[in-house]
Amino acid sequence: MAYSVVEYAKEDEDEELKRIVEEKKTQYPAPGQIIVYCKTVKQTQHLAEVLGCSTFYREVGSEEEKRAILHKLTSGKEQVFTATNALGLGIDAPTIRVVIHVGIREKMRDYAQESGRAGRDGLRSEAIMLRGYWMGRDGRITLEKGWRAEAGVKELIEGKICKRVVLDREMDGRFDRISCEIGEESCDVCRVKFHQRKRRRLEIEDEGEELEFDELERDPRRFREASPSVSELRFEDSGIVLENKEEEEEERRLWNEFEEKRRAEEVIRWKRIVEKVEEGVEVEGLIKVLDEWQGRCVICKAKGRAFSGGHHWEDCHHTEKEDFEKMSRVLRITETIQFERFSGCSFCKMPQQVCHLWEEVDVRGPMRYKRTKGGKCQYERILLPVAAAVQAFRIGEEEKDWIDEELTKTGFCEGFEDLDDSEIGKRWLGRKIVSHGVEMSELCRLVYIFGR
Secondary structure, eight states, X not given: OEEEEEEEEGGGHHHHHHHHHHHHHHHSXXXXXXXXXXXXXXXXXXXXXXXXXXXXXXXXXXXXXXXXXXXXXXXXXXXXXXXXXXXXXXXXXXXXXXXXXXXXXXXXXXXXXXXXXXXXTSSOOEEEXXXXXXXXXXXXEEXXXXXXXXXXXXXXXXXXXXXXXXXXXXXXXXXXXXXOOTTSOOOHHHHHHHHHHHHHOEEETTTXXXXXXXXXGTOGGGEEEOXXXXXXXXXXXXXXXXXXXXXXXHHHHHHHHHHHHHHHHHHHHHHHHHXXXXXXXXXXXXXXXXXXXXXXXXXXXXXXXXXXXXXXXXXXXXXXXXXXXXXXXXXXXXXXXXXXXXXXXXXXXXXXXXXXXXXXXXOOSTXXXXXOTTOOOTTTTTHHHHHHHHHHHTOOHHHHHHHHHHHHHHTTTXXXXXXXXXXXXXXXXXXXXXXXXXXXXXXXXXXXXXXX
């Protein structure tokens, strides 16, 4: 499935949709089929007239007439359909190649289910969302915003990150994806990134050795551009299509190389995390992590949103009900952790060496800190919400495996066989550790590792 968003002038909606449908009919000849999802019955009827095709909506006719229309779809007897969301679950037409949404879908689940009706046979398919714009008298363009759309849908249409990253995160809770992967059709965002990278590929003229773009600065005279000329490319709404087979093979080779590099970078990233774990928690590093989260919405920060500052997570307008409930639930559990003695400040839970409420006394042993007169926790009500957000939105399967290994390696689970995983996790996070001579909790270590 290749996901894309295509912008078009709202005043030319009929002509633009007709052009795209005709292009896709040529690209995917019969028995390939196209479904055009519309927001209203009126729009569904109108666009069916424009396209000269069948239409389906809840009140389209009797049950027998509906079955007849659906039979045209499932049997491949008609190539194009317009429909409302009444064309729902249970529709299994293996030859659907393209799903087009006219306008921005409000709910991610609806978009995922409807677009997922294409490509059931495993062959190449597309999901295209049409995003309209209006041009003012001053020539300024105003894009359709989708004010009522869920935050995930808004992120999807903005096109700043891979569409599969957004879909997997919102639908499956997967946070380890970086881009479209090998064996998948690239979304429009990944295609653009790939072609930008391809255009930047440079090679040494006399040696034929390939080097990266940043090496151009060392000796710009030795390099030349190694990308195909514009005449060798055909442009479509769904991306750039290379015309000759040699170029297609080269593109495939470069894409595989790009994926291998990306995966290698991910391995390096995880290796660095493991190294940090082995080195222990540096107090300065922990302070830096907390400072980066301070004053930000912990949900937006955990989900990597650029607009995380300036609001509290409880007042976040970018967070859907499901994520808000998840954050609240995890925070309630985190607040019930029983921390071991001397694992941190009894109020903010940060190491006593860091917290301004405590000062070191000139003795050695567990009682080497005392309350400071007039002192105050500078990280009050910060560590626990950050830890909850990290657990809720940043801990994937790989991170869970690491935690399980830590529990096994330390023998922490022994004697707790009668407890459930949640209770064991709470006890482990409240456990005191000593890192670089500083007493702290496992919770601090979790935030230090995964809160970066």
